Amino acid sequence: xxIKLIDSWYDEESGTSYAKIRTDYGEFEGWSDLHExxxxxxxxxxxxxxxxxxxxxxYMKKRIKILAYQIQAxxxxxxxxxxxxxxxxxxxxxxxxxKQIFILEAERKDWQSRYNSLSEKLLFSMNNxxxxxxxxxxxxxxxx
Numbered sequence: 001x002x003i004k005l006i007d008s009w010y011d012e013e014s015g016t017s018y019a020k021i022r023t024d025y026g027e028f029e030g031w032s033d034l035h036e037x038x039x040x041x042x043x044x045x046x047x048x049x050x051x052x053x054x055x056x057x058x059y060m061k062k063r064i065k066i067l068a069y070q071i072q073a074x075x076x077x078x079x080x081x082x083x084x085x086x087x088x089x090x091x092x093x094x095x096x097x098x099k100q101i102f103i104l105e106a107e108r109k110d111w112q113s114r115y116n117s118l119s120e121k122l123l124f125s126m127n128n129x130x131x132x133x134x135x136x137x138x139x140x141x142x143x144x
Contacts, residue, residue, distance in 0.1 A: 001024060002023065002024060003021050003023050003056060004022045005019060005020070005021055005052060006020050006022045006027070007019070007020040008052065009048075010044035010047050010048055012042075012044075014033075015034025015042060015047070016031065016032070016033050016034070016047075017031065017032040017033075017034075017047030017048045018030070018031055018032075018048075019048055019052035019054075019055050020055065021052065021055045023059050025059060025066070028058040028062070029055055029058075030051040030052055030053065030054030030056070030057075030058065031051055031054065032048075032050035032051040032054065034047060050122065050125075050126060053118065053121075053122045056118065057118060057119060057122070060111055060114060060115040060118070061115065063111055064108055064111045064112055064115060067107055067111065068108060070104055071101060071104045071105055074097060074100055074104070075101060077097065078101070081093075081094065081097070
């Protein structure tokens, strides 16, 4: 898995941030808009980070979807085999098929967990940005 940031910008007038990433599954874009109540702590870095995180979340969602398609295809194949009179659940082929389904399901579960974690992290950082900035300002005043 390689994720590379290929473009990002921040428009100060509108408060819009944009990021574009390139991955093994193509290119994904993310956007972030500055809310009026956050105008006093506006940051091009935070906005672009939020936009990049949203692009990464889109990538993860696509990857999860593709894994789900792969799992479903293998399960359909398994059903076809099970319907044959000559089906042997102990055969090397049947066991390999079940193992591959298990591996892909574990991978999908792992990616879903990563997606949920990153999504929660994004919400937490956006919701707590004001407190973080206020703490940084207070710490800087203490140091002066």
